[in-house]
Amino acid sequence: MNPISNKVLAPELRRLKRRLLLRSGLSLGALTMLTGCNLTDGDAVDRALWAVSRFNDRVQAWLFDPNRLAPTYPASEITDPFPFNAYYPEDNAPEVDGDTWKLEVSGLVEDRTPWTLARLRAMPQASQITRHICIEGWSAVGEWSGVPFRSVLERIGADTRARYVGFKCADRYYSSIDMATALHPQTILATDFRGAPLPDKYGFPVKLRVPTKLGFKNPKHIVALFVTNEYPGGWWEDQGYNWFSGS
Amino acid sequence: MSAAARPAPVSPVVIHPLVVRVTHWLNAVAIVCLVMSGWKIYNASPLFGFSFPGWATLGGWLGGAIAWHLAAMWLLIANGLVYLAYGLAGRHFMRSFLPIGPREVWQDLKEALFFRLFHKLGAYNAVQRLLYVVVVLLVVAAAVSGFGLWKPVQFQGLVGLLGGYEFVRRIHFVAMAGIVGFTVIHLALVAIVPSTLWAMITGRARVEISAEEAAP
Known part of the structure; x- marks a missing residue:
């Protein structure tokens, strides 16, 4: 358990990471998958991931039961x-x-x-x-x-x-x-x-x-x-x- | 011209229906994304005494990995539901995966280990049937435990049934390990019998037609 290891980040790095949610993570498998598609532009995949995350917000709000206790x-x-x-x-x-x-x-x-x-x-x-x-x-x-x-x-x-x-x-x-x-x-x-x-x-x-x-x-x-x-x-x-x- | 004068009748037939092929490849994409992003998530707080190498992970950092994981999740679910509905309603599972008896599995496993088991395109031997059923169940286990980890309060009944949040993390890991193990064997067998790869793309294979199948 190492709760803080990846949480100490310079602000510039954060901005970069936000922009490059995907591109910085391109690895062997991702490259393989993206070959042949038009989604080689990391920003486009990033926007898709952000869009799914907003969709997941709505799904979770729908799943949330205001009366269910933890x-x-x-x-x-x-x-x-x-x-x-x-x-x-x-x-x-x-x-x-x-x-x-x-x-x-x-x-x-x-x-x-x-x-x-x-x-x-x-x-x-x-x-x-x-x-x-x-x-x-x-x-x-x-x-x-x-x-x-x-x-x-x-x-x-x-x-x-x-x-x-x-x-x-x-x-x-x-x-x-x-x-x-x-x-x-x-x-x-x-x-x-x-x-x-x-x-x-x-x-x-x-x-x-x-x-x-x-x-x-x-x-x-x-x-x-x-x-x-x-x-x-x-x-x-x-x-x-x-x-x-x-x- | 008599039948005996000709070589054995060979005809390209569809052995993998379109639904199976499409869901197979979409599933492959989803599983690769989920496993690689899952390894990145695992690395943020390793359950066991090791981490996965960075080059084998997807997402770049924890937030990116989770974004990938919870996006690929929907592909797995939607695609998996189509596959399961087709397999159950369309009799695909019954035709392809059943029966699986311990005797047949043991027999075919022995033959396979001594490289005496021949691969017949379009028909699964007992070991294959068992492996395919097991991996479907492993994906279901990974999905169900994944729901538990994603929503441990909303699905607390499920999480309680599975032994609590911390135990569900381990179930999720073991299901992943099983899926990866299956994939290694699966890819090794495809490497040994490369024609199966082509069959999963085109759906067609040149299958020797037996006497009764060739009969009108």
Whole structure:
């Protein structure tokens, strides 16, 4: 298990990779297959792959059952130590000051008052022991507690007919999810891991815990959220990870 | 002119129907894409103590490999459904793959291992029948376990039945290994009897017609 090896990438490289989703991957078999077709232009195949990925978003939205809960586990099955994962090494995890931290709120909402940690902790809490599944294939069981995200959306008067909720993070990571998933009962703004405040490496002070999506759709160190109808993308999503990435 | 004066009657006949040929080659494309991109995905978090060489993978990086994998998936599904529907409804499976008895398999396997088994275009020996049925089942196993890995929450009943997410990863791997193993044997046999390749392209082969088939 090597969660970070291929996640440390220079921005230029990322842009290049996005453009060359395919071409950089041309190998013996791909060349063999493409010989004789007109699809020798990597950009054309790239566009096809992006189009299928958007199609897969729609299929997954259709498969997503807003009432189906992710399996939960007994405390004895919690993975210890729980793996660290980010696009940077663990030493580079941001150190956020919980006392001055604010959660900015914007977009299609009625109340844009920023949230403090105290206000989040004063809300009704929920806890879950669920499996975090990484896009790399590995999985780990963890215990997260915090505020059901639905109640935050209700409290800020979010337009729940909007399509997306986007997140911006202290580590410049960003991501977004569909509204149906945002309203799912197990989607929580987690402030605790295993009964204690989130350590820096797991996303202090707040991470979004979404057990119905892959790990990279669970942004950490969140500093802003917004409700929108314009596709917000994400740090990995813009490079080619499938956007919906539902479990 | 008496029949005895002529060489044995030989006639080009269709041994692989068009549906079988088209689905065979589309399936070959899908399987190659899925295996090579799957190896790249495997390399992101190897289940066992090895990685696949980069030159044998497709996609360039994890995101590209997954994009290929989840695109080729649709080709495999659509093509596989056509093939299975044709095979089951059109009696292709019954004619070509049955019967498979342990006695015939053992007999033909012994002959094959001593290079005494002759390949008759248009008819499968018992070992071939067994291998073709097994590989169809392996592809089904890979597809079903793949659905489980893709949607472990939505298809949690399936995943639970198969032993949980981490175990399904291993099922998916073993199914892949079986498919690759089949492919190696399959390609080796095609290399030994190259006329089978031509038959899978044109569908036709010059088959010696037996006395009763030649009779009006």
